[in-house]
Each structure stands twice: as structure tokens, then as C-alpha cells.
Amino acid sequence: MKSICLYFQVHQPLRLRRYRFFDIGNDHYYYDDFTNESIMQKIVKECYLPANEILLKQIKANHNQFKVTFSITGVVLDQFEQYAPEVIDSFKQLADTGCVEFLAETYSHSLAALKDQDEFKAQVKAHSKRIKQLFGQKPKVFRNTELIYSDEIGKNVASMGYKGMLTEGAKHILGWKSTNYLYCNAINPKLKLLMRNYTLSDDIAFRFSEQGWNEWPLTTEKFVSWMNKMDEKEEIINIFMDYETIGEHQKKESGIFDFLDNLPAAVLNTKNYKFTTPSEAIKEYQPIAVAHVPNTISWADEERDLSAWLGNSLQDEAFTKLNALRDDVLAINDKHINKDWNYLQSSDHFYYMCTKFFSDGDVHSYFNPYNSPYDAFINFMNVLSDFKIRVDKLKDAKESQSVQDELIKKDDLIEQYKKEINKLKKQIVQE
Template sequence: MKALCLYFQIHQPLRLKRYRFFDIGNDHYYYDDYTNESIMRKIADECYLPANKIILELLKKYKGKFKISYSITGIALDQLEQYAPEVIDTFKELAKTGDVEFLAETYSHSLASLIHKEEFIYQVTVHSDRIEALFGVRPTVFRNTEMIYSDEIGEMVSKMGYQGILTEGAKHILGWKSPNYLYCNAINPKLKILMRNYKLSDDISFRFSSRGWKEWPLTTTKLVGWLNEMDDKEDLVNIFMDYETFGEHQKKESGIFEFLTYLPQEVILKSKYKFATPSELTSEFHPIAQAHVPNVISWADEERDLSAWLGNKLQDEAFRKLYALRDDVIAVNDERINEDWKFLQASDHFYYMCTKFASDGDVHSYFNPYSSPYDAFINYMNVLSDFQIRLNEIKDSLTVDPKELQNQILQKDELIAKYERELDEFKHC
């Protein structure tokens, strides 16, 4: 039987406050708490809570016939814990059904896989620890930030013990081949690759409420009809998208929640497909071929490359400066520094600096706190400058000249000897 995999990404960055040049060295708190809380509460009320309620009802109703998967970044979990803890409780309820799979991520939703192997491995490990602590199961399938993938990244993920990875079914990689099969890593075939069917995924996440789209309105009957028309030889269909599709990208009034409510019934009763989680797909199906991805791909924008984050000099400069500080951050190992380091790595900071407005401007404006990419760059670099000053101050305080340290010891010894002589004189009085 053919399989349908539904996967949803959950992430919100910790947005920076307006941080000016004159704040450098004077203000060491970088975050816009009001905006972050407002956005998280808004998305919790409009998306996470109502969608989770529907999903839980469906899981209980269909008992093993309906399955779903999520990846939730560490930064999103941090904010949910602070601003909307009831959302985490609802995810715990979903986990208890046994029909929900939680995937591994980079904790910070970072680009570490592109520049620093040790930082990448550390973040993924910490994230998996957090997921296991919250939901009781350790992830076995990985989803990199923005589905960023290459042969080398896949090899790293395989060595970390994950059995599968999710990525984009990019045309320039697949060519004539279909994303509706299981593939494997070109360097280490043990790692299975699940590729997103971007057409069906985007039909729901981007085009669902577009009245100018020739297929509007999209109904569950129409979607299942498309699934049934696919080549019988194809094994599976992966529909991967942001969870914010439900209620945020596609508003409640569009009928998106009704679509979600009736989709399982339509698939179970009227299609050739069963619902499956990523780990089930990697176990039940055999790869038909290796996927050769020598150059990095992602699921972003029309190009499906890295240009959304590292496509101009502003982004490259900020990216290089950030990761040049990594060794000092590790050496200092200060709690506040570590927290800021975690939040400053979020890929969103570089995404806001993107200058690709022609084809993808609407996407890049989503919850963007800046008026321009240059404004985003200046604000981020001001914050990074202050962060570096703090880092250097702590590092300098931990570095003591050996001669100076010896002098300090001698002075203390002399002072102790002086006090001992005075104490003896006092005793003989």
C-alpha cells in the first residue's frame, strides 16, 4: 500500500529589539520581549491550540490509521514554555497517542551545518535531549534548518545515528525522477532521504486561499483525487509545510481547519494511501537510488538554494563574524553568553537581510521587524559588537599573566606572615 506522510515545522525566532550604535557597551539585553510574546500568543491562539485540538480528536478517532509528525525548534520550545506553556501540554497529549513522531532539529534553527561541524552536532544533540525529556521518545529522523541538505551534511547526520533525513524534492537535483520514492545518501547509503512533494505541499500552504489559482477551491476530495491519479509505481507522497499554515498563513475564514478535519477520512476511505511517519517510511520502504546532492539545497524560495540566507555581502559578513566567535564562547562557558549565542544563531536574522525582493518578497516580509535588509544588518551587527565586547571582557578576566599571579601570591603570603606576627605579639601581651 502507498503511504502519505504529513510533516509540520514549528519555529519562531527570538526577535531583536531596536539596538542602536550608542547601546553598544551599555545595554546587554537584545530582545524585543513585547513583540516576541505578542507574536507567540497570536500564533498559539490562531494556529497551535486549535490545530492541536483537531489533530488530537482525529488521532483518537482513527486510532493508528492517522499519523503525523512535527519538528519543533529549541528556540520555539523556549518561547512556548515562557509565553504559552499550554501549547506544550497539548503536544504532550498528542505524543501520548503513539501516532505522532517528533523529529530532530538544530536547537537554534541555525546554519551551523554549513560552517561548524562541532557546533552543529552539539545543537542537534541538545535538541534531541530536549525532545526526549518533553515527549518521552528520542528522535530517529532528522530535519535540518529549512531542509538544508547536501551529501556531506547527510553523511554527518548518518554518523550521528539518525536513520533518515527530510529535504526538498528540488527539480534541479531530481531531474526527471520523482520525489515520491525513498532515496539514500550518496556517501553513506544507510541514511534514507525523504523528499518533499513541493507541488502538493505548496498547494496547501501557499495557494489554498488564492482565488486567482485555477484549482481554487482546494477540497479534500480534489487532493485525494490527485493522489489517486499518481503513478501506481510510486511508493509515497511527502507533504511537508509550516504548521502556521493552519490559521496563520491560511486564515480560519479560508476553511483550512475544515480541510484538516476531513482530510484523514477522505484519505483512509477513498484513497490507495495509508498515513505513515518518517521513521516508518525509512523502515518499510527500500531506496530506489542514491540522491546525489553535491551542492547544498533547501526548501526556500524559487531557487531552492542558500541565497535566502547567504546570498549577499551583508549576510556573508554577519555570518562569518558570528561563527568567528565560537571558540571564545566555548572557552568562556558563561551562562548568559551561552544563552545569547544560542539565540543569535537563528537563521532568521540572516533571512531578514535578504535582498531578493523580486520573486519572493511576500515570503520574506512575514513577521519581519525591519524596514529593509540594511536595517536588519545594522541592528544585528550592533548587537554582535556588544556581544563580542562582553565576550572579550570575560575572556580577559579569566586570563591572568603568570608573573602577575606569582606577585599576587607573594604579596598574600607576606600579608599572612605579617598578621601571624601581629597575632603572636597580641597573645604575649
């Protein structure tokens, strides 16, 4: 029997408020609370709660044969706790069924894997700890920000103990080979790879409500019939997408909720397919080949590369200057600095600076608070300038305190030596 792995990414960034030049050094709060709460409440109502309700209903209706997988970023979990704790409760209900797997990723939905392995590992560890605390699962499979992957990244993920990883089934990587098999890392073959079937995934995520699409409307019967056309030897279909597809990217009026509601039974009734989680898949199937990915890929845009985040000089400068502060941030170890450090690393800040609007404008404008990439860059750099001032002040204060502590230690040592000398002098006199 063949498998279908249904996976959703859950993430919303903390958007920055309009931070002007004259705020630098004067105002250290960076976030647009009104916008963040408004967007969160909108998506909670239109996507997260109704979609979770359907998933829970279908798991029960199909006697635990329907399974689904999530990766939920630390940034969005922080917002759930602040603005919509009922969403965390609904995910806990799903976790309690035993039919939902939660994956590991970077806490901040960051690009740390591209820059600093220590930071990367620290964020993954913090995220896994949070998932364990909330949902009682220790993640076994890893999903990097935006499915970003390379041979080297895979090797580093394997070194953290993960047995599997999700990534994009990019055509320029697989060539004639199908996404519908398990593959493995080129450096450490013990890491198994689940490759996204981008055609079937994007049929739902991007084309579902497109009335100009020659396959519109997409029904569950039609979708299952496409799956039935796969080669008999193929083993697993990986349907990966943003959770906001359900009710937000594809509105309720499009019929997306009905599609989600009907999909489990439509798949299971064929008797040809079963739903599986990534952990189950890597146990059941063996890789058919090594996936050679020397250059980094992602699931973004037509290019499936990093150009959405690091494709122009604005993004490169912002990314470089942010990461240059890491050593000082670690040395200070201040809870307020650490919190802002995490939130400023979210890849979304660099995504908003993307200049590829001609081919991918609709994607890059989703909940984008800026009028242009240049506005995004200026605003972020103003925030970063203030953040650096705070870091430098705390660093100087800590170094000053360290010098003062050292002087005190030396004074204490001198005093101790004086006592020892006096004691020895007395002993000599007595002799």
C-alpha cells in the first residue's frame, strides 16, 4: 500500500512597527502589536481553529487512520500564547490523538543554517524543547525554514540526531527521478529525505481557487484520480504546504474546507493509500538513491533557491550586519536582548526586502507591512542600529564590571598576601 504524507507549516512573524531614524537610541520597542494581534486574530478565525476542528473530526471519523504533520515555529507559538491561547489548546487536542507528528525546526524561523552552526543548533534545541513542553513529543524529524536544504545542512542536521528531514523535490536536483520515493543525504546517508511533490502540493496551495486554471474546480475525486496515476513502484506522495492555505490563501468561499473535510475518506476508500507521518515513513521505506544537493535549495518561487531572502545587496547587508552581533549578544546574555535577537532573525524580515516583484509579486506581498523592499530595508536597519547601541552599552557595562571585579579580586589577593607575610614574620621572630 502506498503512503501519503500530509504536512503543514505554521508560522507568522512578529512584524516591526514603523521605526524611524529619530527613534534610534530613544525607543527600544520594535514591534507593531496592533498589526500583529489583528493579523493573528484574523488567521485564527479563518484558518487555525476551523482547520484544526476539521482535522480532529476526521481523525476520529476515520478511526485514527488519518494522520497529519506540523512544524510550528517558536515565534508563532509565542504569539499564540499572547493573543490566542485557544489555538495551542486545539493543537494539544490533535497531539492527544496520537495521529499528529510535530517536527523540529529553528525557533525563530531563521536562516541560521546558512551562517552559524552554533546558532543553528541552539535554535533547534530551543524549539524542540518547546514542542516537548507543549505537546509531549520530542521531534525526531527536522524541517528547516522554508525547506532550505543542502548536502552540508543535511549533514549538520544528522549530527544533531535527527533521522529524517523534509525538503523540496526540486526538478533541477532530481532530474528525471520522482519525488515519490525516499532519498538520503549525500554526506551522511543515515539521514533520510522526504521530497515535496510540488505539483500536487501547489495544485492545492496556489491553484485551488484559480478559475482560469484548466483543472478548476479541484475536487477530492479529481485529486485522488491524479494520485492513482502514479507509477506502481512509487511509494509515498509528500503533500507539503503552508497551513494558512486552508482558509487564508484559499478562502472559505473557494470550497477549501470542504476539500480538506472530504480528503481523508476519499484517499482511504481507495484502499490503495494510507496516511503516514514522516517518522513512520523513514521507518517503513528505504532510500532509493542519494540526493546530491551541493547548492542550497528551498521551496520558494520558481527558482527554488535562496533569492527570496538573500538575492540582493539590501538583504545581504542586513543579514551580514545582524549576524555580526552574535558574539556580543552571547557574551551579554541579557534576556531582553536575547528575545529581540531571536525575533530579528526571522527570515520574513529579509523576505520583505525581496525585489523579485515582477514574477512573484503576489507571494511576496502577503501580509507585507511595507510599500517597497527599500522601506523594509530602511526600517529594519533603523531597528538594528538601535539594537546595536543597546548591545554595545551592555557590553561596555559588563566589561567595566569585569574590570572592577578583577581589581577587587586583586585587592583581596594582596590583602591575603599581607596576612600571610605577617604570619611568617611572627613565626620567624618566635624561632
